[in-house]
Amino acid sequence: MYYPVNEIFQSIQGEGYYTGTPSIFIRLQGCPVHCNWCDTKYTWICSDKDRTSVEEVINKNQISKKWSFIYIKDILKIFKKWTAKHVVITGGEPCLYDLVNLTTKLEKSGYHCQVETSGIKNIKCSLNTWITISPKKNKRPTHESIIRSNEIKFPILKKEDILYIYDILSNIKDNKKRIICLQPVNQNKEALSICIDLCTKKNWRLSIQLHKYLKIE
Incomplete structure (x- = not known):
């Protein structure tokens, strides 16, 4: 089985519960959500004209729309050059695809998987995979994806966004313990202040996109 991959690289997870964890990132191509403030707009369209070789994708040194289908067996071969054992499957919107x-194969090979998704599609992955949902206001997550989540990471730009947080959380009726994170959009100072204030009041976590402050991928 293969997936449309925009890039694969090793770095430090800069967001959410696993902030600071050495990680291998698999960024899949394609996303229908199209947030105005998205920092990976180059992954939105999975066009044949942007399809390239596996070698070009794995050797990328700058962001681009170029992508390639890569088989799972070849993904595992690529991983051998790195030391991280935490894998972040992101996008784009990775849950457009059956994961x-x-x-399952990554976990059998000794890796721990995390999927970062908007939750607009029901999530198909192994039961052991850590699911991070980042709900977007322009396309609401499915109830099933929210229930499956281990962590909900809310992007915050202005105070009105807080209402959306309460709306999402009010519809969760199970007793599952979830991590709640607030993440200011694009290092916006006003948004950061809002997040710090609400995290302190609610005992939630602050996610500051550490990789952007460190200026690493």
Whole structure:
């Protein structure tokens, strides 16, 4: 089985519960959400004209729309040059695709998987995969994806965004313990102040996109 991959690289997870964890990132191509403030707009369209070789994708030194289909067996071969054991499957919107085979085979090979998704599609992955949902206001996450989540990471730009947080959380009726993170959009100082204030009041976590402050990928 193969997936449309925009890039694969090793770095430090800069967001959410696993902030600071050495990680291998698999960025998949394609996303229908199209947030105005998105910092990976180059992954939105999975066009044949942007399809390239596996070698070009794995050797990328700058962001681009170029992508390639890569088989799971070849993903595992690529991983051998790195030391991290935490894998972040992101995008784009990774849950456009069935991730069961990918996450299962990665876990059997000794990796721990995390999927970062908007939650607009029901999530297909192994039961052991850590699910981070980042709900977007322009396309609401499905109830099933929210229930499956281990962590909900809310992007915050202005005070009105707080109402959306309460709306999402009010519809969760199970007793599952979830990590709640607030993340200011694009290092916006006003948004950061809002997040710090609410995290302190609610005992939630602050996610500051550490990789952007460190200026690493």
